[in-house]
Amino acid sequence: MALPQCPRLSKENSGAFSAAHGKDVWEYVKTNPEHSKLINDAMACHAQVTMRAIIDNCAEIFKGIESLVDVGGCNGTTLGMLVKAFPWMNGINFDLPHVVSIAPPCHGVVHVEKDMFYSVPKAQAVFLMSVLHDWGDEECIQILKKCIDAIPKDTEKVIIMEAVLDEKIGKGKSLKDVGIMLDMIIMAHTTNGKERTAKEWTHILSAAGFNRHSILKIPAIEPVIVAYP
Numbered sequence: 001m002a003l004p005q006c007p008r009l010s011k012e013n014s015g016a017f018s019a020a021h022g023k024d025v026w027e028y029v030k031t032n033p034e035h036s037k038l039i040n041d042a043m044a045c046h047a048q049v050t051m052r053a054i055i056d057n058c059a060e061i062f063k064g065i066e067s068l069v070d071v072g073g074c075n076g077t078t079l080g081m082l083v084k085a086f087p088w089m090n091g092i093n094f095d096l097p098h099v100v101s102i103a104p105p106c107h108g109v110v111h112v113e114k115d116m117f118y119s120v121p122k123a124q125a126v127f128l129m130s131v132l133h134d135w136g137d138e139e140c141i142q143i144l145k146k147c148i149d150a151i152p153k154d155t156e157k158v159i160i161m162e163a164v165l166d167e168k169i170g171k172g173k174s175l176k177d178v179g180i181m182l183d184m185i186i187m188a189h190t191t192n193g194k195e196r197t198a199k200e201w202t203h204i205l206s207a208a209g210f211n212r213h214s215i216l217k218i219p220a221i222e223p224v225i226v227a228y229p
């Protein structure tokens with residue numbers, strides 16, 4: 001199904017990827033299935049590593065959640081692992097049509113195609129991994145507002161897995177430095193995307209309408225940010 005033009009706020013076509021290809025990466029992959037497969041396979045590999053860390057260390061945040069929508073969930077690898085580990089949940093894997101149309105079937109997961117700048121399917125909680133770093137602050141606030149609209153008022157949460165950069169960059173060797181490398185990759189591949197510090201996360205979460213959030217460190221590059229509207 002063809003979707004109407006994306007209503008996202010920032011439309012300028014800057015950044016290295018856009019300069020090379022004449023469009024941003026998400027527009028480019030719509031008509032380049034090989035590049036789309038490259039990204040989907042890479043994200044599925046990343047999900048397999050990262051999901052183990054969240055499943056083994058953060059099971060309590062999924063307790064009581066009967067339905068979870070994974071926004072920008074790619075081919076469903078993430079939700080497939082979460083639903084298998086926490087079988088009381090039903091999963092909604094939500095992504096653009098060219099991604100969802102070739103996603104493999106997965107027990108306990110339904111695939112839904114749409115554009116997150118329009119709306120997010122309703123569920124008790126939202127999961128977002130490696131999505132917000134693809135976008136600038138204004139676009140993140142737009143996406144997060146759609147996530148808040150999708151969940152029941154006052155009861156549920158948005159679970160975000162993204163790098164949180166250390167504000168004291170360059171001190172010591174640790175996995176934190178990987179965040180800087182990711183920031184460079186995102187700078188090259190997206191128009192307004194970036195990795196964010198804890199202060200920057202606080203800014204966009206409160207601008208989107210969240211009352212509070214906590215950052216849980218796990219043995220992965222990305223900690224888990226749990227945000228409550």
Ligand SMILES: C[S@@+](CC[C@H](N)C(=O)[O-])C[C@H]1O[C@@H](n2cnc3c(N)ncnc32)[C@H](O)[C@@H]1O
Nearest residue numbers: 026043047072073074095096099115116129130
């Ligand atoms: C970097 S990938 C992350 C995939 C997955 N969350 C993971 O970590 O394995 C970003 C995902 O956002 C999806 N996406 C981009 N723009 C979107 C939009 N407007 N609506 C829904 N999904 C979108 C892409 O198709 C892609 O699957």
